Amino acid sequence: MQISRSINGIYTEVLVHSFGDRILALVTQLGKVGYLDRSFHPSSNSPPPTTRTTGNRAD
Secondary structure (H helix, E strand, O other), X not given: XXXXXXXXXXXXXXXXXXXXXEEEEEEEOOOOOOEEEEEEOOOOOOOOOEEEOOOOOOO
C-alpha cells in the first residue's frame, strides 16, 4: 500500500509492504526515509518488535 497526503501543510508519503514474517512501513516528508518501523508477527520464537528512527527533520 502506498499513500500520500498533506499533513499540517507538509507533503507526506507512507509505504507499507508485508512479507511472510514481517511488515515494512516507511514514512517520509523529505523524499527519503526519515522513519523506519519494523514489526514481526508474534510467535514463541520471535524477538519483541523493534522501532528504529533514522535521520531527523530540521524545521
